[in-house]
Amino acid sequence: MAQIVGAIATSHIPAIGKAIAENKQNDPYWKPFFDGYGPALSWLKQARPDVVVMIYNDHGLNFFLDKMPTFAVGAAAQYRSEDEGWGLPVLNSFPGDAALSWHIIEHLVADEFDITSCQDMAVDHGFAVPMNLLFPNAGGKWPVTTVPVSINTVQHPLPTPLRCWKLGRAIGRAIESYPKDLRVVVFGTGGLSHQLDGTRAGFINKKFDLYCLDTIVRDPEALTKLSVIDLVREAGAQGVEFLNWITMRGALLGNVSQIHRNYHIPISNTAGATLVLENRTAAQSQAA
Amino acid sequence: MxxxxxxxxxxxxxxxxxxxYALNAMCYSFNxxxxREEFKRDEDAYCTKYGLNDEQRAAIRERNVLKLLAAGGNVYYLAKFAGILNLNVQDLGAQQTGxxxxxxxxxxxxxxx
Known part of the structure; x- marks a missing residue:
């Protein structure tokens, strides 16, 4: 059976992709951020994932306001990296696992999540930057297959934190009912606090971010009591991307422990963050 | 609301x-x-092609972020317009906050x- 071995949450802003393209990892501005990835890479190496389920948001590459799905799941053999308009390098396409995607789609709809399925999908920095960060030596040959799960964080009404938590639970159940022996890692991308638009642009809330980083590990259901407006107020208009993190955490159905975390202000206009979580079944926890 | x-x-x-909608549709096209080249060749004609209203056209002409937002621009699509102008999100933040x-x-x- 497929098994979710853990999860990684990470920032995904385009500036990170640019810094990678320009080899600025050791630049004094970037070093405190990139140094946070060493332990994540070590963990990922021993986790040996076959599949990454990528919970992210599109920022106007694949979806426009003409059709805006609240939840969309990719079901393609591959996902294209494309020009987003500001000069980030286009990466090699990301391989999909259409059979697993359709399994997840069938389970989600049976579980009353009426998602949009996408057989043709371009993935933007919300997907590509985390892949680039966490598979830095892939050289364009990605070592995992992927399943994109895109959550609307662009046009309100957005799904509530509670709904995203429940979606995560349903994704977790769907994956764990897949008969093939696959090792799955869930990525949740974006955040943490930031606001790009309006006269409050540049808003960052360290206190709230640290609360979120603590709470998502030990008491994630407390986060489901927040409203979307609470998230806008406390995390900033674009800090609502934390919905991706809540969904990711929901997918971890076992005993969850924190392996690593990093938090650094600022990267571009955001608080940058990385969190690595291990997910063990009850049986694994007993054996350990 | x-x-x-x-x-x-x-x-x-x-x-x-x-x-x-029209303003964002134009900015979405800048993917x-x-x-992007067609816009740069003739901004006015490109705005006409996408049916921008006077307020939106003026905001584009003035490169004024707060006015673009007031005209219904969404920051994620506007970011693609900013890309044409070689402005990053610190430039946009500075302009909006004065x-x-x-x-x-x-x-x-x-x-x-």
Whole structure:
């Protein structure tokens, strides 16, 4: 059976992709951020994932306001990296696992999540930057297959934190009912606090971010009591991307422990963050 | 519009999305290099092609972020317009807050202390 071995949450802003393209990892501005990835890479190496389920948001590459799905799941053999308009390098396409995607789609709809399925999908920095960060030596040959799960964080009404938590639970159940022996890692991308638009642009809330980083590990259901407006107020208009993190955490159905975390202000206009979580079944926890 | 009391902050909802549809559609087209080039060759004609209203056209002409937002622009699509102008999100933040770019960067750094 497929098994979710853990999860990684990470920032995904385009500036990170640019810094990678320009080899600025050791630049004094970037070093405190990139140094946070060493332990994540070590963990990922021993986790040996076959599949990454990528919970992210599109920022106007694949979806426009003409059709805006609240939840969309990719079901393609591959996902294209494309020009987003500001000069980030286009990466090699990301391989999909259409059979697993359709399994997840069938389970989600049976579980009353009426998602949009996408057989043709371009993935933007919300997907590509985390892949680039966490598979830095892939050289364009990605070592995992992927399943994109895109959550609307662009046009309100957005799904509530509670709904995203429940979606995560349903994704977790769907994956764990897949008969093939696959090792799955869930990525949740974006955040943490930031606001790009309006006269409050540049808003960052360290206190709230640290609360979120603590709470998502030990008491994630407390986060489901927040409203979307609470998230806008406390995390900033674009800090609502934390919905991706809540969904990711929901997918971890076992005993969850924190392996690593990093938090650094600022990267571009955001608080940058990385969190690595291990997910063990009850049986694994007993054996350990 | 969803009720909120958060100063200086847009909750980009259906009313905004209807108001800004043409402006955002134009900015969405800037994902393609050929469209960016076409815009640069004749901005006015490109705005006409996408059916921008007078307020939106003026905001584009003035490169004024707050006016673009007031005209229904969504920041994620507007970012593609900013890309054409070689402006990054610190430049946009500085313009919206009336600060110098250096002062805006210092404000971001200060949030970490």
């Amino acid at each position: 969803q009720h909120h009391d958060i100063p200086g902050t847009i909750v980009y909802d259906g009313a905004e999305a209807q108001k800004g 393609a290099a050929a469209n 600060m110098s770019v250096e002062a805006f960067k210092e404000k971001l750094a200060a949030a970490g202390r």
